[in-house]
Amino acid sequence: MTSEDREAPSRDNEATPPSRRSIRSFVIRGGRQTAAQERAMAELWPRYGVEFNAQPVDLDQLFGRQAPRMLEIGFGAGEALLAFAQAHPELDCIGVEVHKPGVGHLLLGAETAGLTNLRVICHDAVEVLQQQLAPASIQLIHIFFPDPWHKKRHHKRRLIQPELVELLARVLAVGGKLRLATDWEHYALQMREVIDASTSFTNDAADTGFVTRNEERPLTRFERRGHRLGHGVWDLSYTRIVTPSQ
Template identity: 90%
Template sequence: MTPEKSQDPPPSRRTVRSFVIRGGRQTAAQQRAMDELWPSYGVEFSEQPADLDRLFGRQAPRMLEIGFGAGEALLAFTQAHPELDCIGVEVHKPGVGHLLLGAEAAGLKNLRVICHDAVEVLQQQLAPGSIQLIHIFFPDPWHKKRHHKRRLIQPEFVELLARVLAVGGTLRLATDWEHYALQMREVIDASAAFANDAPETGFVARSEERPLTRFERRGQRLGHGVWDLSYTRVSSPSQ
């Protein structure tokens, strides 16, 4: 991987996306959430770095979850950590609506949501070193070989993660596809910006910070394995 530069690289044009916008139906409640709760929790995409202190009304460590799906893990984490400001990025509106309903029910004040492509959010909307913890749980594995180029965890994306994650911060990932787990490890281990928290085995036990979702419980019943990875953001040689 190319070492980090002292200045941010200009935003690159995205040619291969790791997601497909699905036309999933929103329930009436989810649509209400988008209509009524988005002004409280939603953050519109901007090409300018967000002022997170203003956005949350305080200074606090920040956590980012990319591709939160229905928001189960993000909601639980945000409730358990009122001392942290949490940001979720997801492109699928039904999942966003589901999370907003949960946030309203829990009365959360430390959660904000961006419904946009995570690549562009990392490139432009989040300032360098502004995040202390990143979660990426069960990204689409794109299991067919011809689709592997669509997988989220690629060298270019890891550079973007390193850009926004503060030195000393943590990157946590999980997948239930062994091949993808091995690729994640290979790609991130090759980055000078990250140190594997389990260098001998490459994988860690499931963190208690990651609750078991219905999706994962179903996988367990079917005998599917799950692989968790954890990395620490370190200073690269160019820093």
Template identity: 45%
Template structure:
């Protein structure tokens, strides 16, 4: 008797909130311009972005406000963005159209599948994961995105000296991310101390600003390929 195929552990749950008719229309109208699919195979990023100076992968951009700010501030840098929350994708696409930006492309797919099937080896200058689901319950820790297997895959996709930047407002997850990277023989810490100072290129989110007013803290972890 054949065994059933092993199910991949997913690092996310698709939490779909209701979309307004305007956002739904925007998603349908703008997806052909900005959307990508892993069924297309390896991304020919030099053609899509016309020889980008830098190529950055962002995993999980939420509603897209921070990514939109980064794309607008560095228009010679190109972004591959991965998100499964369709209202957030639609919101980002509306912003890209409004700002007349052409340096972002979007996958509505599992980030691991995008890395495995669509991102060429040694092509990414930076990968950023800002405020991923912390999966705080111990029994759910295996669902956390940043694991040794993820770093192995990421190392294959980053250029030599390429950057991995994570940020979280859960101290337990910050420690987990740091320890996972620190034990890897393929990455080295960019910061002089354990955690990095937030770099200027990462915008503060509204959630962060509210958290700081309430005395909460965020942690940035920045490592590079050895």
């Protein structure tokens, strides 16, 4: 789906009806795993990994407890997700990413930190939102630095589209938070336009549309590089509200 390193490979699932794959914001790109990442996928996946299933996963059973849950879509190398899971042992954290080297990197970090509140799904996030996560099962969603697809002809491939926002609203509980960040101003403005138009969310910064960087979002190496190049970063925060149909 997305990645702070602008790499987002995946694989098509031909068994999935085309209507369920209408949002496609990533392409298959080469990415070689290191030996350590390959080891992590082989040895640590059974501990942290969750295979995709077209049925809702029982999160209480998966984590062995009842707790609030957060979801990060397109975690890249996993820096932000790892830091968040470490800082919030009271929350169960789920990461979705299609880039296997990034998944392997996160698994290694989770092992080193001894985390028990983290699980990873290596699959198309759209299908995870549609099928694997139950309605209102998540209290917090992070989407940081999704691929901006900066060329105009590629804007249709951007992750944040009305259809995706509906899926986010489906799994996010009322009162839950949706946090996003991008270093492309045009994409930031599109994000705001698309999500502001949804009756399922209210902008937490209605006056300006954007919020200051949340202290819980660490500066990733990608963002630090952007700062050195003089790039701006735009953060958005939304609250899930009751829709007229609810």
